[in-house]
Amino acid sequence: MLKKLDQDIKKALKAGEKKKLMVLRSLKSALKNQAIDRGQELTEAEEFKVLKKQVKARKQAIELYEKGNRPELAAQEQQEIEIIQSYLPQPLTETEMEQEVDKVISELAAETMKDMGKVMKTLKDKLGTRADGKILSQLVRTKLQ
Numbered sequence: 001m002l003k004k005l006d007q008d009i010k011k012a013l014k015a016g017e018k019k020k021l022m023v024l025r026s027l028k029s030a031l032k033n034q035a036i037d038r039g040q041e042l043t044e045a046e047e048f049k050v051l052k053k054q055v056k057a058r059k060q061a062i063e064l065y066e067k068g069n070r071p072e073l074a075a076q077e078q079q080e081i082e083i084i085q086s087y088l089p090q091p092l093t094e095t096e097m098e099q100e101v102d103k104v105i106s107e108l109a110a111e112t113m114k115d116m117g118k119v120m121k122t123l124k125d126k127l128g129t130r131a132d133g134k135i136l137s138q139l140v141r142t143k144l145q
Contacts, residue, residue: 001047001087002031019076023083028053048088050131055084092131094139099137100127113144 005028020051035042035049038044042050058077092100105121108115119140123131 001005001042001044002028003088005031010079018036019079020083022081027051027054027084027087045128051084051088053130055081055088058084089130092127097131097136098125098139100131101136105140110144113141115139116144120142 003023009021009024009028012024023087030050030053031042031047034046038046058081062074062077062081065077069125101119102109102120104126105115108118108122110116110119120137123136123140124133127136
């Protein structure tokens with residue numbers, strides 16, 4: 001991931017894309033800081049986790065900017081999110097997540113809310129960062145009630 005970021009930083013420098021350059025540098029910094037904190041290189045899953053955290057922070061900033069009636073800053077944050085998401089794997093659609101939830105529930109023969117922990121753990125292991133945990137949780141909750 002860091003190699004790809006370095007390449008893209010060089011391209012953005014040459015192309016004069018200041019906004020993209022700023023976002024890419026902040027991503028590289030976040031990844032390196034996390035690696036330093038852990039004392040070892042990050043796995044791909046951990047790198048994706050860091051990027052998702054960056055997206056989440058920007059989404060929270062968008063909410064605050066919209067509440068503060070600052071649409072230009074909210075739009076700027078949205079552009080940053082789009083740049084970051086280009087480095088993340090394509091997320092599953094809600095329909096695809098629902099199909100996976102159905103499969104796991106039938107595989108584990110889950111019937112009640114007591115089984116939700118097992119189902120969620122299996123889904124997280126299976127889908128990784130491609131699925132939104134909140135949506136998965138809601139889907140499992142509705143299926144097991």
